[in-house]
Amino acid sequence: MALSGADRAAVRALWRKLGGNVGIYATEALERTFCSFPATKTYFPHFDLSPGSAQVKAHGQKVADALTTAVAHLDDLPGALSALGALHAHRLRVDPAHFQLLSHCLLVTLARHYPGDLAPAMHASLHKFLSHVTSALASRYG
Amino acid sequence: MSLTKAERTIILSMWGKISTQADAIGTEALEMLFASFPQTKTYFPHFELRAGSAHLRAHGAKVVAALGDAVRSLDDVAGALSRLSELHAYILRVDPVNFKLLSHCLLVTLASHFPADLTADAHAAWDKFLSLVSCVLTEKYR
Numbered sequence: 037m038a039l040s041g042a043d044r045a046a047v048r049a050l051w052r053k054l055g056g057n058v059g060i061y062a063t064e065a066l067e068r069t070f071c072s073f074p075a076t077k078t079y080f081p082h083f084d085l086s087p088g089s090a091q092v093k094a095h096g097q098k099v100a101d102a103l104t105t106a107v108a109h110l111d112d113l114p115g116a117l118s119a120l121g122a123l124h125a126h127r128l129r130v131d132p133a134h135f136q137l138l139s140h141c142l143l144v145t146l147a148r149h150y151p152g153d154l155a156p157a158m159h160a161s162l163h164k165f166l167s168h169v170t171s172a173l174a175s176r177y178g
Numbered sequence: 179m180s181l182t183k184a185e186r187t188i189i190l191s192m193w194g195k196i197s198t199q200a201d202a203i204g205t206e207a208l209e210m211l212f213a214s215f216p217q218t219k220t221y222f223p224h225f226e227l228r229a230g231s232a233h234l235r236a237h238g239a240k241v242v243a244a245l246g247d248a249v250r251s252l253d254d255v256a257g258a259l260s261r262l263s264e265l266h267a268y269i270l271r272v273d274p275v276n277f278k279l280l281s282h283c284l285l286v287t288l289a290s291h292f293p294a295d296l297t298a299d300a301h302a303a304w305d306k307f308l309s310l311v312s313c314v315l316t317e318k319y320r
Contacts, residue, residue, distance in 0.1 A: 064298075067298050068298045068301050068302075071298040071299065071301065071302045072301055072305045141301075143282075143286050144285050144286055144289045144296070145289070147287070147289035147290040148289040148290070148296055151289075151290040151291065152290075154286060154289075154290055156206070156209040156214070156229070159210050159213065159214055159283075160213040160214040
């Protein structure tokens with residue numbers, strides 16, 4: 037299912053609203069991922085994963101920046117995320133199934149912080165966007 | 179899979195609040211499910227699925243009522259949901275993958291309604307509880 041014009045407009049509008057806080061939400065999403073799905077911690081043996089960790093915060097900002105890049109390139113997600121996809125496929129070797137766990141936690145995080153904004157239609161657009169990001173990352177795995 | 183004492187405490191303490199908004203939560207979660215994952219609508223050809231429909235409200239209430247039955251019998255969720263388990267196995271035959279989708283939508287809805295309560299630990303506890311319920315509902319499939 038391609039991102040419709042309405043999906044793109046909705047995602048861009050929400051991202052403008054999130055402003056400079058995307059890093060905070062991505063960090064919280066990472067923390068929730070590690071808490072709900074402990075297997076994901078195995079990708080970070082070199083990190084301090086305790087609550088409030090500076091390393092997780094820094095990583096959250098990295099994830100946030102990548103998502104912001106994706107929002108700026110909705111017309112060419114595979115192109116924009118090509119290098120990141122290669123990194124995850126060949127060097128980090130993250131099972132793509134785990135991207136969905138992070139997406140889930142990000143959606144829960146955003147719903148907490150913007151309860152009025154995650155109505156069914158917005159959730160659908162966001163979920164679609166994150167699925168496309170996941171697909172773009174996973175497309176380099178072959 | 180069983181819930182720890184700490185997880186049960188979290189679920190029981192939040193349930194009081196949840197039950198006061200049970201219908202709204204159930205309806206919203208279902209609306210989100212059908213909007214984001216349209217394939218799930220195939221199980222409801224006999225329903226009017228537009229937002230606000232009486233069918234949606236009634237079914238949302240049913241779903242949350244069933245979760246309430248499970249919450250009241252955390253020591254024996256399989257026993258509490260035995261009839262529902264048979265219904266899903268022999269008559270409804272909902273593909274198990276869809277329970278994860280509904281669980282996700284329920285968690286996002288809970289996050290919208292109870293942002294302060296859905297801490298990372300609470301999120302993990304609810305995820306586990308909903309996984310347990312999903313397991314019980316699919317355990318008689320074969």
